[in-house]
Amino acid sequence: MLESMTGYAALKGDAIGHNWTWDLRSVNAKGLDLRLRVPDWIEGLEPALRSGLSKSMARGSVNLSLRVQRDEEQGTLTVNQVQLSAVLDALADAETLAIDKGVGLAPSKASDLLNLRGVLETSVEDTDTKALLAAITAQLPVLLESFKDMRRKEGVALEAVLLDQLEQIEELTAQAAEAARARRAESATILRTNLARVLDNSDGADETRVAQELAMLAVKADVMEELDRLRAHVAAARDLLAQGSPVGRKLDFLMQEFNREANTLCSKAQSVDLTRIGLDLKAVIDQMREQVQNVE
Structure with a gap:
């Protein structure tokens, strides 16, 4: 299941004459950035919490706040x-x-x-910090489960958005293929016309060499390879989404490849229709890349 890096959870607990309040929240980040505000008088608390958080998530800017107070009636x-x-x-x-x-x-x-x-x-008797540490850390899994549940719910909505954007890319790629095929016949006519014009105005020109040069220009203008790679990227993205988190880094790299192919398509377009489709592709890819930034 896909998991978002955006999440929040709060929880309360009490034991050993103390009560405490958890506040855990996260937003997207390139890596895992843990920031903890916890009591420093409970020996071993921060390392234990940091270890638990690190095992539970792979990416995100995570802020954990824990306030511990002594019960008023204790003593x-x-x-x-x-x-x-x-x-x-x-x-x-x-x-x-x-x-x-x-x-x-x-x-x-x-x-x-x-x-x-x-x-x-x-x-007031001295607090048994070891027992208090054990009581607090025992509640951490409950907090994390609530936190991850919210991130999973966010991930479900995020996955739906990404799948819809992949459908748009796939549809635009199909439209680009149709436009490229329509352009191919027109391009062939233009190339033949250009070849005749060059030969008519160039004494002693090597007809075969000129034809080869024009053929190379036609090959360079062909966009079918870019379209094939776009289709492959769509399939790869769907496979990653099916795997579930953590795939955020892989999806982010794949978005760079999507963008590269769309840029190349626009540079080779040589037609109004193909240029328009290329620009639409770039817009959808850019929107999808923004969403991918939230995937763990």
Whole structure:
């Protein structure tokens, strides 16, 4: 199946007291260009992700962003002994001062003390980065499958466009062959007329040599070889599309050959109809080449 280099996928996950968000996207490129933005405090994360991406795709400018956050509720509540002792000392001083002033104080509850700032603390244990690494990388295949699924869907649409353009090239090649055959009879008449004109105006000219030169000009103007190669290129392109990705580089090279034959056809045309068909071919080939740039 043909696969486009354009794709996008997003995913969320959580484990080991953390949650994370994936963002993976790509556009076309001549080779594989991986750009990763991932936490550097998880040892071994970037090499593992880079390896997984490299095995999953052959071409494209790929951007992967991974944000990892610690869960807010993670941690253990502990009593700050120093702070609690200071609070109790301050409370005792307050009670003594109140007695001296003849003021009565309501008994303090433990919950009141614990709600005072600094008495309770949340102690967070060190993160087990190896376990976190394993949890994150275990989700990478799920992300990649979603990503590749989108690229395959794009590839289906892209393949339909390319096959339609190949049909247009094939049809224009057939029209060019008809125009070339029609031109052949006209060219033969022109060559005979030119030969007679040259012989009538050239004393002592070698009739055989002049005829050979004119025949060589006729051969050079013949476009059947270019048309045969265009048909062969159409067949080769269809075979590549049937193979599926990665065939982008081969298709790109084939488009250069398509363009070369179309250029030669235009230079040899020597007729309005054949020139028009050659220009139409060049237009379709150029459009197809732009689409091929997106094939992995």
